[in-house]
Amino acid sequence: MTQQSQNFGFHFENSYRTLPETFYAQVPLNHVSDPSIIIFNRTLANELQLHADKLSKYGAAMLAGDEMPQDAAQIAQAYAGHQFGHFNMLGDGRALLVGEHVMTDGKRVDIQLKGTGRTPFSRGGDGRAALGPMLREFIISEAMFSLGIPTTRSLAVVSTGEPIYREKVLEGAVLTRIASSHIRVGTFQYAANFCDKEELKALADYTMKRHFPEILHAEQPYIAMLEKVIEQQAALIAKWQSVGFIHGVMNTDNMTISGETIDYGPCAFMDTFKPKTVFSSIDTQGRYAYGNQPAIAGWNLSRFAESLLPIIDEDVDQAIALAQATLEQFPSLYETYYFSEMRNKLGLLTTEEMDEECILQLLQIMEQFEVDYTNTFRALADNVRSKTPFFESEAFKVWEKKWLLRIEQQETSLEEVMHVMQSVNPVVIPRNHLVEEAINAFVEGDSTPYLTLLHLLTNPYQIDEEHEHFTQPPNDDIPPFVSYCGT
Ligand code: AMP
Numbered sequence: 001m002t003q004q005s006q007n008f009g010f011h012f013e014n015s016y017r018t019l020p021e022t023f024y025a026q027v028p029l030n031h032v033s034d035p036s037i038i039i040f041n042r043t044l045a046n047e048l049q050l051h052a053d054k055l056s057k058y059g060a061a062m063l064a065g066d067e068m069p070q071d072a073a074q075i076a077q078a079y080a081g082h083q084f085g086h087f088n089m090l091g092d093g094r095a096l097l098v099g100e101h102v103m104t105d106g107k108r109v110d111i112q113l114k115g116t117g118r119t120p121f122s123r124g125g126d127g128r129a130a131l132g133p134m135l136r137e138f139i140i141s142e143a144m145f146s147l148g149i150p151t152t153r154s155l156a157v158v159s160t161g162e163p164i165y166r167e168k169v170l171e172g173a174v175l176t177r178i179a180s181s182h183i184r185v186g187t188f189q190y191a192a193n194f195c196d197k198e199e200l201k202a203l204a205d206y207t208m209k210r211h212f213p214e215i216l217h218a219e220q221p222y223i224a225m226l227e228k229v230i231e232q233q234a235a236l237i238a239k240w241q242s243v244g245f246i247h248g249v250m251n252t253d254n255m256t257i258s259g260e261t262i263d264y265g266p267c268a269f270m271d272t273f274k275p276k277t278v279f280s281s282i283d284t285q286g287r288y289a290y291g292n293q294p295a296i297a298g299w300n301l302s303r304f305a306e307s308l309l310p311i312i313d314e315d316v317d318q319a320i321a322l323a324q325a326t327l328e329q330f331p332s333l334y335e336t337y338y339f340s341e342m343r344n345k346l347g348l349l350t351t352e353e354m355d356e357e358c359i360l361q362l363l364q365i366m367e368q369f370e371v372d373y374t375n376t377f378r379a380l381a382d383n384v385r386s387k388t389p390f391f392e393s394e395a396f397k398v399w400e401k402k403w404l405l406r407i408e409q410q411e412t413s414l415e416e417v418m419h420v421m422q423s424v425n426p427v428v429i430p431r432n433h434l435v436e437e438a439i440n441a442f443v444e445g446d447s448t449p450y451l452t453l454l455h456l457l458t459n460p461y462q463i464d465e466e467h468e469h470f471t472q473p474p475n476d477d478i479p480p481f482v483s484y485c486g487t
């Protein structure tokens, strides 16, 4: 059966192609020798109203980009971006947008294949991806989703049956990424730098229609869009910080306008609480360190605002003044979201003036004693105090006394408070040593550790005794994880 004869339930409406042609390029099919599905997200396929059975059985060629379903857009998107602070023209160099799939409730998602070979934006690259990194994006994006963090999703990983050449010869693979769109801050930078004002306006209007239809008729629509994006990023980064997620490459092309986390390359969850933790081997300056993420988000948002200036107001000074005033809201918005997340983690269900200090004090003691970020919060939620230097310390005991007093002042019973804390403090997170171990085993042919970890991560707030070891940080003898580029 060919894919042309069945559409696997896809219902495409490719609105991106209504944009001026400068925003995309047509991409050839990705002919591969032996596509086969390595992992398939049936739950997501069902949520997307796709024919999960058929797609998982007959969909390998389509999911490898070797054949296109009916009405596919088959394009690569143009974008630019600041990478580690340096501006570049980029574009989808190894991703093919199959199309926008529209569900019965009108919800629209991009179906994108990552690793499908060269596009007009590939520059020197081969346009391909290796199995390991695609399995990495799959498991971490799905873990983020289960933690309630806005993210692109992963529908499938397909191996292409072809080798790809990095430092070693690796197995080629394609990831099917689902996103509410792939419009990035970098897409606006592309428009502002390489297109005319009409084209920039077309992109802005399109984006508003797609993501923020409620502001289409606002008095200052582009400022209203900037406000929305700022708000969503503030909320998103607050969630990252609260779970100890480090993106690793917060380039402007890796920041979506929809507020979804995108591009899981050298990312990681922090084990020991150290705000200076960096996870990308090429991030020698610590630009994208854990503690720097809110500031970098602000920096990226400034690049977004800059891109919008020509359409905000004819008068440049007026445009700058409006954008500046809007951008200035980011730090306090972020703090509000962050402290709200952290309050929940500590069971502070009401808001008191002393809360922020209480949260920061705890973090300071945690940093001093170099404790595990996730497990420390969970221990508080489970009311467990192991005999560690941290829990035995005078500093912690003084803090704990104040915290308990504060909790007692609430009307909610301690039991209920603990229950709330347990529902927001994960037991199991995708720790890098586990993720790496699982991926390595998978690539070598044993999928069990990966599937077990994936399963545990779909319900990260509880664990059975059999899997307790998945909650442990790496042994001291494992060198700290640093992931590399070339994904
Ligand atoms: P990323 O680090 O995945 O965000 O990618 C940064 C830019 O490099 C994007 O424009 C990618 O499409 C492009 N890129 C990454 N890997 C490749 C590759 N193997 N071939 C061509 N372009 C690539």
Ligand code: MG
Residues within 6 Å of the ligand: 253, 254, 263
């Ligand atoms: Mg990227």
